[in-house]
Amino acid sequence: MIELHSQPTPNGQKVMIMLEEIGLPWKHIDVNIRTGDQFTPEYLKLSPNNKIPAIVDTEGPGGRYSMMESGAILIYLAEKTGQFLPKDPRKRYDVLQWVIFQMAHVGPMFGQANHFNTHAKDNQYGKDRYNNEAMRIYRVLENRLRESAWLGCDEYSIADMATYPWTKGYKEKGIDKAGFPNFMRWFEAMEARPAVQRNNAMAAEIRARMSKAAEGKEAVNIYDTKDNAARLAEATKP
Ligand SMILES: N[C@@H](CCC(=O)N[C@@H](CS)C(=O)NCC(=O)O)C(=O)O
Numbered sequence: 427m428i429e430l431h432s433q434p435t436p437n438g439q440k441v442m443i444m445l446e447e448i449g450l451p452w453k454h455i456d457v458n459i460r461t462g463d464q465f466t467p468e469y470l471k472l473s474p475n476n477k478i479p480a481i482v483d484t485e486g487p488g489g490r491y492s493m494m495e496s497g498a499i500l501i502y503l504a505e506k507t508g509q510f511l512p513k514d515p516r517k518r519y520d521v522l523q524w525v526i527f528q529m530a531h532v533g534p535m536f537g538q539a540n541h542f543n544t545h546a547k548d549n550q551y552g553k554d555r556y557n558n559e560a561m562r563i564y565r566v567l568e569n570r571l572r573e574s575a576w577l578g579c580d581e582y583s584i585a586d587m588a589t590y591p592w593t594k595g596y597k598e599k600g601i602d603k604a605g606f607p608n609f610m611r612w613f614e615a616m617e618a619r620p621a622v623q624r625n626n627a628m629a630a631e632i633r634a635r636m637s638k639a640a641e642g643k644e645a646v647n648i649y650d651t652k653d654n655a656a657r658l659a660e661a662t663k664p
Contacts, residue, residue: 593609
């Protein structure tokens with residue numbers, strides 16, 4: 427059994443898609459980062475960086491095994507099941523490059539763009555820096571998908587699952603078929619997959635359940651980095 431300790435943000439959803447694709451038994455354990463669940467001592471044992479997602483594999487290497495970092499989790503699940511990370515060395519390294527591109531660029535830069543657009547609207551420098559970078563990254567995706575059916579290689583892989591949830595806001599960025607035809611072909615192919623459709627439905631259900639459970643609880647400002655550092659220090663005091 428795989429326990430996914432998470433919330434359906436893009437980083438949480440990429441693991442949900444993989445779990446739906448591989449068909450291992452799994453369950454979602456809600457960790458609400460808006461009410462500070464990521465700072466409990468129990469959760470910090472799974473994810474010392476106080477971020478979601480984390481998994482626990484009750485039948486991992488040497489027994490119960492936990493891990494953090496969504497890219498590492500995707501590679502782990504691919505290797506555990508022999509699915510969505512090709513065995514052929516060239517294809518395998520191609521897929522790993524694009525998984526790491528997602529982890530190093532798509533997620534962090536799109537995340538910063540969302541942050542400045544939503545929480546620092548007066549900061550023109552921040553908005554320009556990250557919105558421009560997000561557009562450059564969409565161009566990298568378009569160029570890759572012009573030469574390759576899927577992001578990693580000619581097969582659907584964990585690179586596609588890692589990237590898709592981060593690109594759901596493409597319309598707000600002005601991305602369309604005229605300017606980004608290969609990205610759009612790929613995005614539509616992603617949304618045609620039953621596992622992706624199940625993820626999208628489940629993500630909405632889990633979000634509703636978590637919002638209800640959070641009613642009346644005090645919120646944590648996850649954008650207050652000073653408060654985050656203090657919470658981590660307090661939770662992990664020797
Ligand atoms: N590189 C990490 C990033 C994880 C991450 O940033 N998670 C966010 C939600 S998408 C989070 O848990 N934030 C809570 C916090 O900052 O306290 C991964 O891919 O797993």
